[in-house]
Amino acid sequence: MDYIREFDIKLEKEMFYAGECLSGFVILDTIENFKLRAIRVVLRGKAHTEWKVMVSGERRTVKDDQYFIDDRAMIWGKDKADGNVQILPRGLHKFPFRFQLPESNLPYSFESKCGTIRYYIKVTVDIPYASPPQGMKYFTIIGPHIDCMDDIYLKPIMGERRRPRFSLCWDRRRVTLRTKLDRSAYVCGESLRVKADIDNQSDEEARLKLRLVQYVEYYIDRGVLGVSKEVSHTIFEYRGAPVNPHTRSKWDSQQNLVVPTMPPTLIGVCRLIQLYYVLKVSVELEKSGEDLHMHFPITIATVPFRIPNSNQQPVIQYEVACDHAEGGMYIGPEFQLGQVYDGSVENGDAIVLYRPVYASVINQGT
Template sequence: VKDDQVYIDERAVIWGERAGEGLDVTVPVLVRGQHQFPFRFNIPETNLPCSFESRACYIRYFVKVTIDIPYASPPQGIKYFTIIGPHIDCMDEQYLKPVSGQDKKVKCCLCCAKGPVTLSCSLDRTAFCCGETLKLKSMIDNQGEEAVKLKVRLVQYCEFFVERGVLGVNKEVQHLVLEYKGETVVPNERQDTCANLRIPTVPTTMMGVCRLAQIYYTLV
């Protein structure tokens, strides 16, 4: 099952003339030698999905050049380029609100419950740029009988959709972006940490831009 979506499809003749429909135009002959022809294409100001490569889906941007040679196979050249986007302002007010979460785990042996292990985590905001340091504050209160350790993973979720029939076809792929392991917390001990996680170069979050794919990230 395959599908595609085209965002940019601009064409131009940078030397010679294009034969119009129903017109007989003589194609000029380019003399032997080295030639340079300047050209320009304007990238739309609308949000374009970022360049992306995976087994299930790819988003590619390229410039393709074709030389028209009568009665011969036209030589072609292709050059790929990268689009970084869509643009997200990490300092926008909607992303500056702190976010926090808490979880508690209790182990049981037969009918006897052991002491709980409590985890609390918080971030000062919810949007970050590639290369930026994400500061994750955490608190572990280990009242259990076994040593525990904080493990954090930044996971990239890629969802793909193909419109076929009523429901269509969808697929989800996960990629591990980075992983952090904290120090061991022994029983009856409380530990407060601030982990600095440097975000590597990855495609930006892409939601509602492409009808075939979307990308988002979560901390687990």
């Protein structure tokens, strides 16, 4: 509208935790007086899944929504029209608003092609006899609350696998892999602590191989028959030095396996999206290929490990997810400015209006 010079939404910060107070203000800069019935603010958080399926030979779109927050407030005017409409004088106006985020575990903000979890403020300026201007401001939720110091994550995890070779010298022909994880939960930026022991009594050269894999499951509820989709991505891969035949080698990850920034584990919090990680450990034999597989569930947390009674505590920073993890390889076209966007990460010329961020540590408390 010609008499509104500026209409904007400002928040006190860009990311929030469950239970915090979200506050900000609506900016209206007008060049003349005009009638204004109300200014309404909506706080909303919801998950959305959507993709195409084949039904009777036709491609159809299926989708589902789940709401976590749906709160409303009026920061100007009256809820019911009584015939008396106030006049907003010209000039710069700031209308404050405030919402209390629920204490319950809120799923984090998330962007992908198949599903999203978005939180936003929507403002509607209700002007009589005119199309109401609307504005939206997206923000990030950091969650759910997963603490690396919980007892369930501090217990070491161990595994052992043996591969006997059919031979007259049975005991001298086998390969044994022993693996130990100091703990099972990590915040992005921390180093994964893994120890491995390979006893290679075979006639082949052997190597230790580790892969951290991200699994994401998307769901759409369609009554009795729902639909689902699963994707997986290798976050990082490590191949150790060769272990010669009839030798034994021990390996300690030390600071070599740093967890990149990516979405935390999400299980049982969102009905439409589940996300989890698995560390796959195996031995790669020169002729026989991979063998002695072990799978360890790894929890990506939001509260880092702290050394008890230490003055050095990890420092949290917030970063976008790495571009090879689900949640980091896609930007919604509505968050692009300046060009048509096809969803590929190679296209870097557009201005990105919004991307969710995730907790990562600067100083590692391992």
